[in-house]
Amino acid sequence: MKNNYFKYIKISLLSVLFIGISACKSDDDDFTFNGLEESYSIDRFKVLSIPTNVSANVTWSINDSIISQNSELEFISPTVDTYPLTLKVERNGNIQTYKSKIIVNQETGNYSKYISKVLDFKPAVGQFINDIPEYENGNNSAAMIQKANDYLVGGNSSMVTLGGYGGYVVFGFDHTIPNMNGRDFKVLGNAFFANGSTDRAGSCEPGIIMVAYDKNKNGKPDDNEWYEIAGSEYFKNTTTKDYTITYFKPNSNKVPVPGNEYWQTDVEYIKWEDNKGNSGFKTKNTFHSQSYYPLWLSDQSYGFSGTRLQDNFHDQSGSGTYWVGKSYDFGYADNAPNNDEASNIDISWAVDRNGKYVKLPGVDFVKVYTGVNQEAGWLGEVSTEVAGAYDLHLK
Ligand SMILES: [Ca+2]
Ligand SMILES: [Ca+2]
Ligand SMILES: [Ca+2]
Missing domain, CATH: 2.60.40.10 (Immunoglobulins)
Structure with a gap:
């Protein structure tokens, strides 16, 4: 028939x-x-x-x-x-x-609105690396991920530093954060606006946020489930897409090269290069004497790729004494105080690899990585801190 x-x-x-x-x-x-x-x-x-x-x-x-x-x-x-x-x-x-x-x-048991698990943690080089969280002799990557987990899970979270450009942490929730009208989740950091600041500037170290929706429900963020949150800078020509950076492990026997400033212990400390033809050294300063290269990594170099934001710090004093970082409008981590609306993220800002908005029902996993490759004088590298996250819809 x-x-x-x-x-x-x-x-x-x-x-x-x-x-x-x-x-x-x-x-x-x-x-x-x-x-x-x-x-x-x-x-x-x-x-x-x-x-x-x-x-x-x-x-x-x-x-x-x-x-x-x-x-x-x-x-x-x-x-x-x-x-x-x-x-x-x-x-x-x-x-x-x-x-x-x-x-x-109603679910059985109670969901937590906070991070329930840290899945990955790989900071870039920086002055707080091996310190927050603390590296102890013999720790491997899994041990450091476990430490980040202990720091970030739950409502009593403390803070991890992601180091310079590209360093990241990946975490998940025990439920799907729904994409409702308006903003859906908050990422906590340690950003603040300077006293008397009228232009939302102070210590703002914007981290790029990626979200994953566990579409295949296997409990893992698969490669094709990740989307970038297109923050306020995403479509601007000052933003660099497909940026790649490599950091080279410092030779601990190398003789330090002090700089002209009192705080510059070694201005040729950690060599880096990017895929735009730039290279240089990350400086070691007098305030932090431990290794700035993750001691649990045995590789002679390692690197990161992603979107790079324009440098947001400038020397307001003109003499190198007072650096301020300006907050971007929306869509980044550690970019505005935790009680500021700019620390809240709308899942509807998610875009695919071609920059096209996607409609996600919600997200199960979040990745945050440092979005700026800049050293702000004696303040050191611009490094995103993550101090927890929570679902704005779960009361
Ligand atoms: Ca939303
Ligand atoms: Ca999955
Ligand atoms: Ca910070």
Whole structure:
């Protein structure tokens, strides 16, 4: 028999509520859709996926609000409730309507709104490296990740430093942070505005934020699940995409080369080079005498890639005594005080590798890396600090 109708297979008699019969049109496409279940259940702060495998025009609504026009609905709610769901599939001018409902349940146990796990931690070189968190003889990368975990998990978090450009930390939550209207999560740092500052400047060390939505629900951030949060600088021509930097391990037997300033212990301390033809040395200062290169890394060099922000510090004194870093408008970590709206992030700012906005139902993982490659005189390298993070929707 020629298949002019939508075929659907009843998995169970109660499983499908099918409204509307399509009129006969000449159509040779083979199209199979099983219809919706009578209802769906999901815990709050978890993503419910309802695939249709339909390539036709699909509209998902709750009451009169269209919530998605994707073939696969990915639904999340922070609220325990029952939502009436309507699916319309338009095909060759015919509209099939399916009704169902989504029951959002209270989770068993209690979610934490804070970081629940640190998955990775790899700082760049810097004056607080091996200090925050502290490196102890014999520690390997896993031990240092565990320390970062101890520092950052929960509501009583302390702080890790990411060092200079590229250094990063990756953490996750015990639920999906939903992408609701407005901003969704906060990243804590130690940024502050200088006393009397009228231009939101002080100690702002912007870190770039990446988010991952665990689409395949394997509990891990897979490579193709990461998106960059396009902060206020993302589309500007002062921002460098695909920036790569390499740091070279210092030779501990090298004779230090003091600089002209009293604090410059070694102005040829750690060699670095980037993929834009720049190179130089990171300076060792008198305030921090430990190794600035992570002692748990045995490699003779290591590096990072990503988006680089324009230098944001300048010497306000003109004589090198007073450096200030200006806050960027939105979308970065450690870029504004923790009680400032600019430390809150909207998941809707996420873009793909081509700079195109993506619609994520929520995020499960966050990565923060230092976004600036600058040394601010005696203050040392601009280094993002992360002191925790939390979901703004989970009360
Ligand atoms: Ca949002
Ligand atoms: Ca995954
Ligand atoms: Ca900082």
